[in-house]
Amino acid sequence: MDLNLTEEQDMIVGMVRRFVREEVLPLELDLDPDADELKPEDQDRLVEKTKAMGLYGLDIPPAYGGPDIDLVTRTLIAMEMSQHRAGLYAPCYGTFGGAGLAQLFEATDDQKERYLYPTLRGEKRGFFGLSEPSGGSDPARAIQTKAVQDGDDWIINGGKLWISGADRADFGLVFARSDSDKGRNGVTCFIVDTDTPGFHVRRIVHTLRSAHYATELQFEDMRIPATNILGEVNRGFAIANDRLTRQRIPYAAGCIGVALKAHEMALEYVPQRETFGAPLSTRQSIQWMLVDNEIDIKQSIWITLEAANKANLGEPFRKEAAMAKLVATEAGGRVVDRCMQMFGGLGVAKDLPFERWFREMRIRRIGEGPSEVQRHVIARELLGSSLR
Amino acid sequence: MAIRLTKPWHDLNEAIPLLRGNLGVFELADKDGQVLYIGFAGGKSLYGLKGEVRDLSARITSATQVRHEVNTAYQSRFRELLMVHVADYGKLPPYNIELNHQPGRLGRISPA
Ligand SMILES: Cc1cc2nc3c(=O)[nH]c(=O)nc-3n(C[C@H](O)[C@H](O)[C@H](O)COP(=O)(O)OP(=O)(O)OC[C@H]3O[C@@H](n4cnc5c(N)ncnc54)[C@H](O)[C@@H]3O)c2cc1C
Numbered sequence: 395m396d397l398n399l400t401e402e403q404d405m406i407v408g409m410v411r412r413f414v415r416e417e418v419l420p421l422e423l424d425l426d427p428d429a430d431e432l433k434p435e436d437q438d439r440l441v442e443k444t445k446a447m448g449l450y451g452l453d454i455p456p457a458y459g460g461p462d463i464d465l466v467t468r469t470l471i472a473m474e475m476s477q478h479r480a481g482l483y484a485p486c487y488g489t490f491g492g493a494g495l496a497q498l499f500e501a502t503d504d505q506k507e508r509y510l511y512p513t514l515r516g517e518k519r520g521f522f523g524l525s526e527p528s529g530g531s532d533p534a535r536a537i538q539t540k541a542v543q544d545g546d547d548w549i550i551n552g553g554k555l556w557i558s559g560a561d562r563a564d565f566g567l568v569f570a571r572s573d574s575d576k577g578r579n580g581v582t583c584f585i586v587d588t589d590t591p592g593f594h595v596r597r598i599v600h601t602l603r604s605a606h607y608a609t610e611l612q613f614e615d616m617r618i619p620a621t622n623i624l625g626e627v628n629r630g631f632a633i634a635n636d637r638l639t640r641q642r643i644p645y646a647a648g649c650i651g652v653a654l655k656a657h658e659m660a661l662e663y664v665p666q667r668e669t670f671g672a673p674l675s676t677r678q679s680i681q682w683m684l685v686d687n688e689i690d691i692k693q694s695i696w697i698t699l700e701a702a703n704k705a706n707l708g709e710p711f712r713k714e715a716a717m718a719k720l721v722a723t724e725a726g727g728r729v730v731d732r733c734m735q736m737f738g739g740l741g742v743a744k745d746l747p748f749e750r751w752f753r754e755m756r757i758r759r760i761g762e763g764p765s766e767v768q769r770h771v772i773a774r775e776l777l778g779s780s781l782r
Numbered sequence: 783m784a785i786r787l788t789k790p791w792h793d794l795n796e797a798i799p800l801l802r803g804n805l806g807v808f809e810l811a812d813k814d815g816q817v818l819y820i821g822f823a824g825g826k827s828l829y830g831l832k833g834e835v836r837d838l839s840a841r842i843t844s845a846t847q848v849r850h851e852v853n854t855a856y857q858s859r860f861r862e863l864l865m866v867h868v869a870d871y872g873k874l875p876p877y878n879i880e881l882n883h884q885p886g887r888l889g890r891i892s893p894a
Binding site for chain 2: 594
């Protein structure tokens, strides 16, 4: 793998960096520090800019109208896009658009008409409904939501926990047990319209992440036509697994972006701030915090880019993606924590973004599979799938 | 935590001096207990709940009662209270509409 950016990558990354600094950061001065959306007029204006930059719909394959940008470059872009206060969970406030649920690119033509294309046009939103109260780390075993066939339909009963954005979604992917004897080969993925009778968002789950919350869902005799099965009956877990693996790379990149910004702010601050008659930057304990940040960030970048490169080349990348998620989320947490320490009281005040990053970064070690599960995935790759 | 705000109502004039500068959410109601406005005190609110309730009650003159909840997750709690209000009454409180104090796209919730 070439460790240097190509001229094109350099140009695109520079463009996104300027966009974040000149367009996004100034707007945040007026927003609530926990906000995750822009005013509609600002949103529309910035979307026009990302379109003009040729970067709108970054994750959409070129065949569906997205820009033809490889995964390594997209990962580099993601590391830039999160470099602002809301950046971890709302990078650039969504002004680069997105593919939504990438699994829909594998849908039938009819499903694409009903769900994929409206999503790409920004008319519909989807949610990803895998985790349940019975556990999210090992969904293949934990899923208790049941789907029972009834003629051409399936009847779904059960519930989901921690589901992001379900209250604002028009549809979602719901993973349900369709054969109770088959473990991971007994889970089917259904596309569920949120106005289906029996679909309920029961509550918001309040977490450290204030604006971008999770929800709890309940399904009561929800009747879903067989034409809304995504992929094949009992093959849903492969869809979930594929999504989880792919998602780990941008997830890691978002953490790296925040760590880079926090580190940059600390590097600017410590030469200016004086205690006991000398700048903080002259203290070895402060220097070592900066050195540890630098090492944490560099390791995360290279491991994440390696995962992106393997995925880009079509090579197996499950182990590398798990390593990227594990390393970047844990390193990101350490970097933000050190930066807070160097800023003292300001580090924990809402005046600066560290306290939000600190709260949200903590979730990253759990969401999309906790650190222990990533280690489990890596161990399985090293030792073979016989490991349970 | 209950989904609906279950704190007791207080007379506005008596409550404002006692409110503090915390982050949190609040509801203003008229003398019949009809909720007129749901708001929050966030990181940009000068004087937190005290300042927000004071400012909003000056604009919403028919408000006579207030109840509040100190909450650092004020954004998600604010949206939850708006959603629950819509689930219960079919629409947002009148002054959230009039003052356009509502999130871009409000979700739907059907509490059990
Ligand atoms: C804010 C937020 C948003 C979320 N959004 C979504 C969403 O949109 N869709 C969705 O489907 N899910 C979502 N999740 C769920 C998330 O993926 C799960 O929380 C996560 O997978 C962990 O599942 P769990 O919480 O049930 O913990 P459990 O599965 O009960 O695990 C608890 C802990 O046990 C440990 N552990 C687990 N397995 C092992 C092991 N093999 N070895 C050692 N230790 C282990 C880990 O420390 C783990 O944190 C979200 C979660 C959060 C917090």
